[in-house]
Amino acid sequence: MKASRIVITGVGLTAPNGNSLAEFRANLLKGVAGIERIEIRYMGQQLAGVCHYDPLRHQTKKEVRVGTRAGSISVYCAREAIADSKVDWAAQPKDRVGIYIGCTEHGNVETENEIYNISKFNYDTKFWSHYHNPRTVANNPAGEASLNLGVTGPAYTIGAACAAGNLGLIHAAQMLRLGEVDFALCGGVSESIHTFGIFAGFKSQNALATHADPHKASRPFDKARNGIVVSEGGCLYTLERLEDAQARGAKIYGEIAGYHVNSDASDYVLPNPVRQAECVRASIRRAGLEPKDIHIVNTHATATPLGDIQECEAIRAVFGEGCPETSINNTKSYIGHCMGAAGALELAGNLPSFDDLTVHPTINVDDLDPACALPGLVLNQPRKVAKVDTILNNSFGMLGINSTLIVKRFAP
Amino acid sequence: MTKDECKQVVLDIVADIAPDEDLSNVKPDVRLRDQLQLDSMDFLDIVMELRKRHSIEVPEADYIQLASLDSCANYLTPKFNALSAKS
Numbered sequence: 001m002k003a004s005r006i007v008i009t010g011v012g013l014t015a016p017n018g019n020s021l022a023e024f025r026a027n028l029l030k031g032v033a034g035i036e037r038i039e040i041r042y043m044g045q046q047l048a049g050v051c052h053y054d055p056l057r058h059q060t061k062k063e064v065r066v067g068t069r070a071g072s073i074s075v076y077c078a079r080e081a082i083a084d085s086k087v088d089w090a091a092q093p094k095d096r097v098g099i100y101i102g103c104t105e106h107g108n109v110e111t112e113n114e115i116y117n118i119s120k121f122n123y124d125t126k127f128w129s130h131y132h133n134p135r136t137v138a139n140n141p142a143g144e145a146s147l148n149l150g151v152t153g154p155a156y157t158i159g160a161a162c163a164a165g166n167l168g169l170i171h172a173a174q175m176l177r178l179g180e181v182d183f184a185l186c187g188g189v190s191e192s193i194h195t196f197g198i199f200a201g202f203k204s205q206n207a208l209a210t211h212a213d214p215h216k217a218s219r220p221f222d223k224a225r226n227g228i229v230v231s232e233g234g235c236l237y238t239l240e241r242l243e244d245a246q247a248r249g250a251k252i253y254g255e256i257a258g259y260h261v262n263s264d265a266s267d268y269v270l271p272n273p274v275r276q277a278e279c280v281r282a283s284i285r286r287a288g289l290e291p292k293d294i295h296i297v298n299t300h301a302t303a304t305p306l307g308d309i310q311e312c313e314a315i316r317a318v319f320g321e322g323c324p325e326t327s328i329n330n331t332k333s334y335i336g337h338c339m340g341a342a343g344a345l346e347l348a349g350n351l352p353s354f355d356d357l358t359v360h361p362t363i364n365v366d367d368l369d370p371a372c373a374l375p376g377l378v379l380n381q382p383r384k385v386a387k388v389d390t391i392l393n394n395s396f397g398m399l400g401i402n403s404t405l406i407v408k409r410f411a412p
Numbered sequence: 413m414t415k416d417e418c419k420q421v422v423l424d425i426v427a428d429i430a431p432d433e434d435l436s437n438v439k440p441d442v443r444l445r446d447q448l449q450l451d452s453m454d455f456l457d458i459v460m461e462l463r464k465r466h467s468i469e470v471p472e473a474d475y476i477q478l479a480s481l482d483s484c485a486n487y488l489t490p491k492f493n494a495l496s497a498k499s
Binding site (some may be wrong): 060061062065066121126127129130131 | 429430431432449453456457460463464
């Protein structure tokens with residue numbers, strides 16, 4: 001059976017440094033980061049990437065009050081992606097639309113809030129919110145989008161730690177190919193900055209970034225990097241089978257060329273460069289390409305001392321010295337780690353390279369760690385290149401889940 | 413507390429749980445559900461806020477008493493007054 005070609009026809013996003021692809025991309029090229037200090041319960045001021053989209057653009061005040069932050073981000077991104085795709089949404093059969101949203105975690109925010117709430121009432125559980133269950137079910141972010149959009153097709157989340165953003169796209173491509181849906185909204189979201197637990201957890205792991213200047217705090221590959229900046233965000237795409245997109249004359253951002261997902265099966269938190277390299281190689285093979293054909297590698301690197309080195313080891317193993325046209329960059333240096341949204345957002349930030357032939361850099365590298373020195377690493381300044389036909393996006397997560405997604409320039 | 417004051421207490425709660433609604437012309441004798449976008453979860457919010465803000469308990473069997481502003485006032489005013497007599 002010949003697999004359908006799957007194309008990206010719309011992008012909706014909110015990132016700590018932009019609420020549309022155009023704004024996000026402009027800031028990536030200008031070197032504008034989006035990290036600030038916020039108050040975290042029990043912990044005081046912490047560095048975080050905060051999104052500043054207007055929730056009331058697509059939701060009522062009541063929807064915002066009743067729902068979750070992850071749900072709100074999903075609604076915003078989904079509505080923006082649909083508008084960007086220029087699909088006739090009113091005429092779109094809603095039972096043939098699928099919503100597939102990657103999440104690192106969901107439910108911690110509301111659970112922490114409710115425990116804090118009942119602590120003010122001597123832990124009497126009769127003050128526990130009746131909204132707790134609908135807010136904390138794992139499908140909440142996708143479910144809120146389905147409610148807002150009137151989508152009656154499948155709508156659910158995909159839990160895949162910080163690989164989840166890629167998984168949303170991969171799963172949507174699979175569902176479109178299977179004919180389960182005709183139109184997909186997919187990607188990833190994160191509300192993680194609203195839970196103290198994730199900050200405290202990383203701090204206990206000695207993996208939470210600190211820096212006097214918030215915008216300099218997330219610095220993958222720099223010798224002085226000292227951990228992760230936790231961020232919220234979201235990015236959802238509209239995906240369609242090529243023939244459907246062409247039939248309606250849609251703008252095509254790129255085509256899903258290949259992907260792979262595997263597991264380390266080696267540690268709860270430590271990455272495994274051997275399995276990461278296997279994942280990258282398998283995605284390239286599935287795309288019918290060779291490493292030298294990849295023009296941009298967007299790294300997952302989160303600025304932990306060990307994790308960055310291990311990903312570089314994996315990249316070195318795959319690309320070596322024989323890929324002169326391969327540029328390598330990192331988006332977390334601007335926006336921190338958007339968790340379940342990371343893969344989807346970081347891919348989006350690179351998609352315009354197909355048109356402007358410019359690779360956005362990894363910023364905040366004042367002193368490159370020799371262990372992270374890779375040929376093709378684009379540091380601090382954008383790089384003009386002769387050709388961008390392929391973008392490879394890495395996203396890895398805890399419990400050893402690895403995902404790689406390759407998008408190629410659309411050529412009929 | 414007068415019945416009018418009691419109605420205002422309920423309206424203040426409704427304003428928070430249904431922030432998109434215009435409450436300037438709520439008819440006291442008409443069911444809240446028939447004039448405002450309120451669902452069963454919102455009524456649970458009214459019950460919860462009465463509990464949190466005013467230490468008023470409304471048993472499930474009495475939820476029907478919260479149907480309109482008038483029925484709220486008839487049902488809740490004695491409860492508010494009993495509470496203030498105690499304190």
